[in-house]
Amino acid sequence: MPATTRTLDSIRVDWPAPDNVPADRKVDLGWAIGFTPNDEVDPYAQCGWLSGPEIPRILYSPAQPGATAGSALSSSGRGSWVVTHYEDIDRVYTDNDHFSTKGTAEFQAVIGETFRSIPLAVDPPEHTKYRLFLMPHFSPSRMNKMDADIRAVVVEMIEAVAAKGEVDIAWDFGRVFPVRIFMGLMGFPPPMFEQFLDWEWDILHSHSREKMSDALRGVLAFLRGFIAEKEANPDEHLVSAIVHGKIAGQPLTEEEKIGIVWFLWLGGLDTVAATISQMFRRMVMEPAIQTQLRSHPELIQTAVEEFLRTQPILSSARLVTRDFAWHGVTVKAGDTVQCLNPSGNFDPARFADPHTFDPTRKGNRHFTFVGGVHLCLGAPLARRELRILLDEWFRRIPAFRAKPGADTAVFPGLLSIRNLPIEWDVA
Numbered sequence: 001m002p003a004t005t006r007t008l009d010s011i012r013v014d015w016p017a018p019d020n021v022p023a024d025r026k027v028d029l030g031w032a033i034g035f036t037p038n039d040e041v042d043p044y045a046q047c048g049w050l051s052g053p054e055i056p057r058i059l060y061s062p063a064q065p066g067a068t069a070g071s072a073l074s075s076s077g078r079g080s081w082v083v084t085h086y087e088d089i090d091r092v093y094t095d096n097d098h099f100s101t102k103g104t105a106e107f108q109a110v111i112g113e114t115f116r117s118i119p120l121a122v123d124p125p126e127h128t129k130y131r132l133f134l135m136p137h138f139s140p141s142r143m144n145k146m147d148a149d150i151r152a153v154v155v156e157m158i159e160a161v162a163a164k165g166e167v168d169i170a171w172d173f174g175r176v177f178p179v180r181i182f183m184g185l186m187g188f189p190p191p192m193f194e195q196f197l198d199w200e201w202d203i204l205h206s207h208s209r210e211k212m213s214d215a216l217r218g219v220l221a222f223l224r225g226f227i228a229e230k231e232a233n234p235d236e237h238l239v240s241a242i243v244h245g246k247i248a249g250q251p252l253t254e255e256e257k258i259g260i261v262w263f264l265w266l267g268g269l270d271t272v273a274a275t276i277s278q279m280f281r282r283m284v285m286e287p288a289i290q291t292q293l294r295s296h297p298e299l300i301q302t303a304v305e306e307f308l309r310t311q312p313i314l315s316s317a318r319l320v321t322r323d324f325a326w327h328g329v330t331v332k333a334g335d336t337v338q339c340l341n342p343s344g345n346f347d348p349a350r351f352a353d354p355h356t357f358d359p360t361r362k363g364n365r366h367f368t369f370v371g372g373v374h375l376c377l378g379a380p381l382a383r384r385e386l387r388i389l390l391d392e393w394f395r396r397i398p399a400f401r402a403k404p405g406a407d408t409a410v411f412p413g414l415l416s417i418r419n420l421p422i423e424w425d426v427a
């Protein structure tokens with residue numbers, strides 16, 4: 001159904017749901033989570049109306065009868081409560097009494113692994129010690145130290161294509177640049193690049209249990225071997241710092257080491273890549289943004305924040321810890337609540353003129369990195385990479401456009417856009 005014709009009535013369903021779900025809250029939101037491509041300038045626009053004042057403050061998206069696990073909003077395929085308004089999403093991310101991250105991003109359970117994804121799947125107060133342990137490696141002062149290295153990689157990559165007048169900005173640039181930085185930060189061997197991306201794809205996007213299991217076995221064997229190698233031969237990179245680090249005077253357990261290194265591997269690989277591809281797609285489809293940033297480079301920092309707000313590649317779920325009443329329903333312990341970030345980031349009660357891309361926007365506190373204690377640890381790195389990329393790009397590359405015939409359809413989420421050939425006139 002075209003995005004423009006969706007209404008609350010058009011998405012109502014009478015699919016089976018638990019007893020605590022009133023019939024008038026049941027809607028199909030499977031389309032809203034980024035598995036369906038579209039070719040709109042703002043590919044997330046189709047979710048914006050869900051934060052309007054006429055929409056109930058809590059909805060329920062049941063699993064479609066007969067659908068495979070993973071097709072419903074909750075990762076378990078069981079169906080989930082969904083909140084779409086800014087204020088309610090904010091509560092889910094910050095109310096650690098009622099909402100837990102237990103089990104989040106624990107794909108490793110598929111092959112029977114029992115270690116936790118640290119720090120994401122750990123609730124406070126225990127979460128704090130891991131966060132404090134990792135924070136110095138992602139602090140603003142650490143990012144200042146990485147600035148020159150990030151800039152060197154980006155400049156080298158831009159200069160390699162400037163005179164050619166074209167590049168596949170998604171495949172050959174967006175996919176490569178942040179992963180090179182991340183691998184350098186962690187100390188991973190550069191030849192693992194393609195293998196890492198293949199594993200990541202199979203785990204997150206293959207929808208095949210067999211491929212996912214093979215990839216999980218492959219990456220975890222590699223990471224455990226790498227941890228053992230760094231235990232024996234420390235270097236100046238992050239994996240070494242983790243495996244030789246101490247929390248409250250104690251060395252980390254094997255479960256903690258693999259839990260942290262695994263989750264950083266998972267979170268650090270393709271998130272920035274997807275963001276870069278969508279950022280360039282937006283500038284191709286709305287060239288006025290290029291013109292504005294080229295003539296006002298001082299806006300690049302706030303423009304990065306606006307790209308992030310308008311491109312919420314992930315929506316996060318939380319597990320309900322105890323029964324409670326909320327917006328006229330009883331939410332039960334064990335239920336999941338999904339926060340629809342592509343809706344909250346466009347809530348008209350929070351953002352003036354939410355569908356306009358405004359690089360001068362003030363107080364741009366969006367949910368692309370979620371909120372509360374699990375606010376993305378890599379956010380300072382991601383922001384720095386995006387800022388440096390735009391800085392150096394506009395210095396070297398003139399107005400660019402999609403190559404004739406390029407397919408600009410995009411999945412509004414982490415799947416994003418695999419290929420986006422762009423071109424510019426070479427002087």
Ligand code: HEM
Nearest residue numbers: 119120267268271272275314316369370374376377378382
């Ligand atoms: C634009 C790029 C990125 C986006 C959009 C993004 C998004 C997110 C989101 C939505 C979460 C919270 C998930 C949840 O609460 O369920 C998160 C957490 C996290 N991210 Fe990122 N991320 C990005 C880049 C990175 C990078 C580059 C790294 C590491 C190098 C990273 C490491 C982490 C970690 C460790 C957490 C868990 C934080 C905690 O639980 O305390 N992220 N990220």
